[in-house]
Amino acid sequence: MAEMIEIRLAQFEDIPALERLLERSVRGLSGGYYTQRQIDSALVHAFSIDRQLVADGTYYLAELAEARQIVGCGGWSQRRTLHGGDHAHMSDESILDPAVDAARIRAFFIDPDFARRGIGRRIIETCEAAAQAAGFTRLVLGSTLPGEPMYAALGYVAVERIAHPMADGEILPLVVMEKRIAG
Numbered sequence: 001m002a003e004m005i006e007i008r009l010a011q012f013e014d015i016p017a018l019e020r021l022l023e024r025s026v027r028g029l030s031g032g033y034y035t036q037r038q039i040d041s042a043l044v045h046a047f048s049i050d051r052q053l054v055a056d057g058t059y060y061l062a063e064l065a066e067a068r069q070i071v072g073c074g075g076w077s078q079r080r081t082l083h084g085g086d087h088a089h090m091s092d093e094s095i096l097d098p099a100v101d102a103a104r105i106r107a108f109f110i111d112p113d114f115a116r117r118g119i120g121r122r123i124i125e126t127c128e129a130a131a132q133a134a135g136f137t138r139l140v141l142g143s144t145l146p147g148e149p150m151y152a153a154l155g156y157v158a159v160e161r162i163a164h165p166m167a168d169g170e171i172l173p174l175v176v177m178e179k180r181i182a183g
Contacts, residue, residue, distance in 0.1 A: 004065040005119060007126050010054050010073060014061060017070050018049045021109055028112030033145035034172070041170035050107055052093065053077055059107070060126050062119045072119040074108035076127035078134060081106075082142045082176070098135035102178065105141035105151075120150050132181050143175045155179050 010018060026047055030039050053059035059075035078096045082104055096103065105127055110120050131139060143151050148158065156177035164172040 003067070005062050005071065005122070006065045007060055007062050007122055009057055010059040010061045010075075012051070012054055014070065015049055015051065015054065018061065018073050018109075021070050021073060021111055022047055022049060024111060025109035029110070029115060029146045030144065038170050038172055041166045041168050042172050045166035045168065045170075046164065046172055047107075047109075049073075050075075050081075052079065052081075053106060058127070058130065060123050062123055071111040071114040072109065072123055074120065074123040074127060075106050076131045076139070077104040077106050078131075078136075079104065082140065096136075098137070101136075102138035102140040103131035103134070103136040105139050108147060121154060124151075124154055128179075128181055137181055139179045139181060141177050143177050145173055145175070148175050148177070151177050 023043060026039060026043055030042075034042070050059070053075040056077065056079070058077055060073065061070050062072035063070045078098075079093045080096060080101075081093060105124065108120060108123065128139065139156075141151065141156065142162075142164075143156075152158070156179045158175050159178050160176040162174050162176060164174050166172060
């Protein structure tokens with residue numbers, strides 16, 4: 001019998017477990033898309049848990065109900081930052097206007113042992129519903145290369161390919177993707 005997965009809002013006390021999940025996800029799912037140097041660099045310079053999403057109440061996690069094991073996480077934001085966690089904040093954190101701006105889908109990480117089981121889909125559907133309830137009709141995200149197929153399967157369209165420079169000189173290819181949702 002399959003174990004029940006629950007989706008809930010992340011809390012600050014979840015952050016240490018989320019950080020471990022992030023590293024496990026990046027290392028386990030990025031091979032074949034990024035070099036080892038890009039992966040190592042991204043874990044230092046590009047990926048981290050964004051505490052602002054937790055504070056805003058827009059970051060979710062998926063956990064095995066009985067074991068309380070976190071197997072996925074992701075969120076949305078009404079702030080301008082498109083990607084990057086706590087250590088990578090370089091962007092404008094101002095609040096977006098749902099009438100003209102797209103909400104941001106942010107920081108999705110899935111445990112490699114639970115990939116391709118619909119967990120990412122459930123988290124993103126939760127994020128999309130919350131963004132829609134906040135008045136947004138469009139969503140945008142900065143996808144990693146391994147995340148692109150999932151987002152495409154969920155109706156996101158690639159609009160730009162970018163080369164994100166990291167502090168050590170490595171470049172991380174990302175894909176900006178968009179989706180319209182009912183208003």
